[in-house]
Every structure is written in C-alpha cells, then in structure tokens.
Amino acid sequence: MNFGLTEEQEVLRSVTRRFLDERAPMATVREIMESPDALDEKLWTGMAELGWLGLIIDEDHGGAGLGWVDLVVLLEETGRGLLPSPLISTSLAAAAISEFGTDAQKQRYLPSLADGSAIGTLAVLEESDIVGPDGIALSGNPDDGGYRLSGTKRFVHDAVAATVFIVPFLAGGKEITLGIVEANAEGVTPKSYATMDETKRMADVAFDNVLVSSDAILTGDGTAALARMLDLAAVAVTAEMVGAMDKDLEITSQYAKDRVQFDQPIGKYQGVKHPLAEMYVDVETSRSLLYYAAWCVQEQPESLPLAAARAKAYASESFVRIGIDGVQLHGAIGFTAEYDIQLYLKRSKWALPAFGDADHHYGRVASLGGY
C-alpha cells in the first residue's frame, strides 16, 4: 500500500509549477483569455516540448508513455494556474485513439497530437445536455461503409481550436459509435459563444452531411467506449478542479492573514477561519478521491466508474462552495475584475457541468451502489 507520488511525479509537479510561474503567470493568463481564440501558440509549443501534450501517448507514437496519475499531477498544476489551453481536451482525444483506435488511426493522429500540431477534443453533448448514452441522438446514415452525420454537438470544449473531433453518434440510428472527424472536413461548422469562464472556451459544432469514412471509426463497443471516455473526462476535469480549489484556498488564507479589520487580521475570526478549515477538508478529501480514481484508470479499470463518479461529484460540489466562499471572504475586492479570486469562482462554474455535475455523478454513485 502506498498512497504517495514517486520521485519522478514530484519532479513533474515542480517542473510544471516552475514553467507555469515563468511562462504563464496570472498576467499572461489574462492576456490569453482575452485573445480571440484563447490559445497562445508559443506556450502551446513549449508545452509540447515538455512532453505534456503526449504525456499519456505511448513512446512509439511520439508520446512520453506515462500514466494517468502523472497526467493528474500535471492537470492539478494547470488547474492551479487557471492555464487557458486545450490540454484536457487534447489528452482525452489522445486517450480515445490510444485505447480504441486502429493502428492506422494511431499513426495518423497520435504523433501530431503529441507534438501539438493537432488539437483534439470530445464532442459528446447534444441538445438534451444528457451526459451518457441516452444523450446521443446524432444520427449517422450509412454511406459506402462509413456514415454521414447531420446534426449538432453542443458545449464542445475547445471546439474552435480543435483540429480533430471524437464524435459519438448513432450508426444507422441504432448503435452508439465513435468516429473521428477532422475540423476541416466538409460540412463542419463551429459556432462560438462567449463563455462565463473566459479561460475555458466552448462552442457548438454543426455537422452538415459530414462523412465519417469506414477507416475513421473507432473499434470496439461504442457504448462502452463512450462510458470509458466520460469517466476519463471526469477524472481529468476533477484534477484541474482540485488544483484550482487548492490555489483558491491558498489565496484566501493569505488574504485572511493580511487583511486587518477591528485591529485584527480577519483570519482570527472564526467566521473566517472556520470556512477556510472546511475548504481544506474538502480540498484534501477531493484529492484523495481523485488520486484513487486516477490509479484505477490503468490498474483497476473495473473500479473506475464508481471511483470517478465519487470524485467528480464530491469535488464539483466542493468547488462551487469554495468558489463562492473565496470571493465572499475577500469582501468587495473579491468582486472586482482586477482581483484574481473571481477567476476561480468562474472556473468552478465551468467545472460543475463539465462531463456531469454533482447531481449526475451522485446519481451514478447511487445506481452503481445498487440503490
């Protein structure tokens, strides 16, 4: 039994933190988030050079060949720094192709995802906003061994930046099937909205008779593959949540030590210190749930659905409260655009529905637990 990080993982954490401190401090984060596509090419290349983009891609396909615990270490750090980047999305696309792709698909996509020349994302949700197989209504009409898709995927993370979409659809209106669709294919049109959390971009993607040829279809049972991808996505988002919650707590604790009212640092008042203690309890408990889920991804896949559901449910619920308390404990300055704590509150708003909110995942915990 060992619930600790390896030396290499500790190094990964400190290297990541140093890189982000230097290359993407909050001032830079704000510049990126205010730019039209919220993507900093130079930073993205730097991330590729550090091996982050292909962290979980095997070495034969240009990746670092590391595991999900390593990825979670990395994502905790990018979450802490609110780094605007399609790192989660592209990692998930890489996971989908690594786990369910044919050799040809791996060769075609994985090296370019690893070096950053391609950016991937999952396009799952539709009008119903249902996270799971019941939400997949996009129909693929058979055409020459492949399918033609017509319809809309909604709330697709990093849809404008993405060059490759992983798209679950109903093959011939029946079986859930995962297809790879390139963004420049004919009939693919992203429709971008402004987002509450400007560090996280999302868009709807319209598919107008788009061809998914037979060699662009992922292998295996599509329903199971979709379920697996949603679990992985829940783990990835939870990792960024835990990092962001931790930083929110750090910023707010520091403020409570510095800010003086009634001749005392406000952190002396229990009305301030007790919510901070509760934040700590929730950050650490979320982190424990997260790391176990990340370990399950490869070591105990049969335990992943429940582990991922518990982690995403608990962390989502915690982060919402931490986001609000973080602002509230700052007083009026927390409400200003200039001060960073509000960016964490907005991040909590993005993270809650991302790949299933607390209610959704608590519902899964109940169902998987047999009640």
Add this chain to the structure above:
Amino acid sequence: MDFNLTPEEETFRDEVRSFIQEHLSPEARKDPDLMANWLKSVREKRWVGFNWPPEYGGGGGGIMEQVILKEEMSKAGAPPLGTSMMGLQWVGPAIIEYGTEEQKKQFLPDILDSKYQWCTGYSEPGSGSDLASLQCKAVRDGDEYVVNGQKIWTSGASYSKWIILLTRTDSSAEDKHEGITCLLVEMDSPGVEVRPIKNMAGSSHFAEVFFDNVRVPVKNLLGEEGKGWAVTVSALAHERSGISEVAGLISQLAQVVELAKRTQRNGRPASEHPGIRRRLAKADAMIEGMRLNGQRFLTKQLKGEKLSSETSINKLHRAFLAIEFGELALEIQGSASQYTSRPDDEDDDDLGRWASGALGWPAVVIGGGTPNIQRNIIAERILGLPKD
C-alpha cells in the same frame, strides 16, 4: 502509488480471514460462551494490543498489519479484540510511553486480558474544550497525593476499576499547561463518589465523579509531576489514521440504504426519491474519501512520519456522518420514526433502532473534541491562521 497489498500482507489478511471463519462460524456465534472463547483465542494469537511491545504481552505487529487486522475484524462484524476499551485505546499506550517498569507489569497484562475497565477523568464542569484549565487538585503528602475536586462526563465511571486522572498540582504556573499531573486512581478508593448522569438517549453511560480527600500512592503517578499535559497529548496522539472505523461506517450506510429500499414513501421506495438518493450517495462518497484520506495518512506513517493535525479532517467527516445517518433514517421512516417500541411486538426490527442513532450522535460529535475545535486546529496549525 499502489493500493494493492504486498504478498506478505495478503498472507496475513488470509490468516485473519480464516481465523474469523473458524472462530466465528454460525454455530460459534450462537454459543453463549462466544465472548469468553473469542477473547481467549485472540489473546493467544497476540492480536490484542497487537502493536504493543512483545515484552509486555503485545503482538509487536507493524502498522500495516494492524490496519489489516482491524479492517478484517470490522468487516466481519467480529466482537472487539478485548473489552478494556479505554485501556487498549489510550491508557495502555500512555503507560507504555510514560509508565515505570512496575506500572507496566502491573497494568498492561490486565488490560490485554480484559480483566477490568478503565475510565478517563479529564473533563470538569469548568473545563471542557479548554481542558488545560482543569482545577481538580492533588497535594503531595509524604508517599501519597491527596486529591480533591470533581470530574464530569466520565464515561463508564460506574463500572470501571481504575481512572486515569488529570489533576493540578501547581496552580502558580503561568502557563496553564504546566502543573498538571496524571494519576492512576482506583475507583474504590475511599472518598471517590460516582453519580451517573442520564443522557438524552435514555442511558447513563457517563457520570460525575467526586474526589474528597482521596489518597493516591505516589507510585501511581504516571510520568513526572507537573508534566501530565504531555501524557495526555501523547495519549491523544495514539489515535490512528482512522481507517478501521471506515468499515463500520460502510456497514451503517448499507443499513440505511436497506431501510430506504424497503420503506415506502409517497407510494414508492424511499431509495427512489432523488433527494434521499443524493444524500445517501454523498455519504458514500464521503466515507470513501475518509478511507482514502486514511490511506494517505497511513502512507505517511509507513514512511516513519508522525501524523499531526490532518487527522482532524476525518473527525469532521465522522461528525457530519454521525448526525446525517440518524437524520436520514428518521426522514426515510417518516411518522413511523416516532414509535420507539411496543411491548407486545418484538418482531419489528426498525422500531426504535434509528431513534437511538438520531439521539446518540453527541458521543461521536462532542465526545472527542467538538467540530469547532477541529476547525480551529486545521485553521491554526495547518493553514497558519492566527490563534483566537
């Protein structure tokens, strides 16, 4: 990161499991001598005081083995590994750390043999959370201390043979943590009077204990005179990672889930109501969080580091769950929760069973340091916020 047991640990776990199968078979469980037989056989295995030094009858077990032992016992719903509860939990460990050779020989085997109960005389009417303000006085007189004062909330006082007692021997010290002295006192000493207190759940588990010129031989001083605070702190530090109590919580949750499945609310099982489901699921996730937090703490211990304030995390969860389980059960039962018993019907298991949970939580929530005190500990010692 690795959540698997090593082969040696698996072997030990299997040993525990087959021991349980052998000694707690359905027939054995019906045997009226079950408890006596059980205590004898776990004692022979040296599983009582498993982490105590072998020279005093302990098992010399490692941290991981202790966890496995407790987890398996708890999962199997096994009887306790000894009935001298406080003796095993903190009096014994405190004697091992601070006791004289004579005290170790006198007390440790008796605790391991479940000979009698210990009780804990810390709290006083004026000293609860602020324990170090205690006033119960001990004055040295030749080879004896003379004790005068009062303790309160002393669990098990009316059936304990010994009490571990915190007294004040020096009230001139500026720091209230100085001048506290820990004495081991026989409850049948002349001048000790126990007055049970009835609690809201209807039982009289705790009591007031009065000391009127009680004479205690100096050989029953534990640790140094005036340094009793260290003894207390170390006793409290013997609290473990909390893993073993998780198995108990899992089984409590399972019972509430079963209740929800078999109880109709508004024409369908309570377990199908979204509000109830979400609360059950939240309790589930929190318990799993506690289990994993416990494993993180355990990893720290295995690396030879001491646990400190982080164990307050699970105490807060524990307090939340103690209240939540009772409240959930009552809400599931609805009006039926109000009936606690019916003399001529013994068949309804649900009658009164949940009320005792809903009225019994203060033992968990208040007994071991209140939630507010845990929050202060986290805020001040971990987050570094100013003391209040």
